[in-house]
Amino acid sequence: MKILLIPIIITFIYTIIASLSDIKYNIISNKLVFSLLALGFLINLIFTIYFNNLFFILSSIISTVITFIITYVLWKFRLWAGGDVKLITAISAIIPINFLFLNEILMPKQLIFIPFSIHLIINSLLISFPFIIIYILIIKLKNIDKKNLLAKIKCELILFNIKQSINKFSxxxxxxxxxxxxxxxxxxxxxxxxxxxxxxxxxxxxxxxxxxxxxxxxxxxxxxxxxxxxxxxxxxxxxxxxxxxxxxxxxxxISIPFAPSICIAYIISLFYGNLLFLFFN
Structure with missing residues (x-):
């Protein structure tokens, strides 16, 4: 089953490149995400032929459609930029399920599945949220008069409003x-x-x-x-x-690069799963 490591490694390299591009240029190249999307369909088609199992290509297509719909809604609500939507959609095409835990015996039975991208989306949002809050707090503290710093901090803690803070300081x-x-x-x-x-x-x-x-x-x-x-x-x-x-x-x-959060969430999703399980456990 080492062949299943190929898309995992390829995706990791792509998310690293996307993160560096997002940090440096505040953009994720369309060529990057579309090439990953094409590779996703191609690799899963090869897996379908290699394992003689339609599960791979079908799960890739279904996962891509479901992921695009979810991320498109998030884009419409202005939670993500278009590049982030395309990147996660491309990841869903190449890794429809977690190949690290795929049992070859169970493959024919996994026609109903939860796409890997669902865990990726949730983890990306959970990981990015604390960084955004810390980022906002740092900017807020920079704008506070140091002469009355203690009093202002107490006031900010009592009256802290995320939306107002974003509009005012970001x-x-x-x-x-x-x-x-x-x-x-x-x-x-x-x-x-x-x-x-x-x-x-x-x-x-x-x-x-x-x-x-x-x-x-x-x-x-x-x-x-x-x-x-x-x-x-x-x-x-x-x-x-x-x-x-x-x-x-x-x-x-002030835009905050989201691709690094996707990269970190990708690793966590592969080896741990959904971070929401921490709360339920």
């Missing part, structure tokens, strides 16, 4: 001319009088990732998904600035 002020693709625009508030003018610019771009939402004080312009700004979105924002509809500097969210 953004950078960027010149509109220095915007890059993938940056996530934070809520930009404007009044009712400017709504029609800004909306007209957005209507010109069918594939825009910018969206206008109603707020308590008027309207807000923001990125629609974690996919961030496209080249067309950046051109629209520059046009809005040139027409004095928005400020020259905009707040964009």
């Amino acid at each position: 953004t950078n002020l960027i010149d509109v001319n220095n915007l890059n693709e993938g940056m996530i625009l934070d809520d930009y508030l404007f009044d009712n009088d400017t709504y029609k003018l800004i909306n007209e610019f957005l209507l010109l771009e069918d594939d825009s990732n910018l969206i206008i939402r109603k707020s308590s004080s008027g309207y807000k312009l923001k990125s629609n998904t974690c996919g961030g700004l496209t080249s067309e979105d950046i051109l629209v924002l520059k046009l809005l600035y040139d027409n004095d509809l928005i400020d020259k500097k905009l707040f964009v969210k």
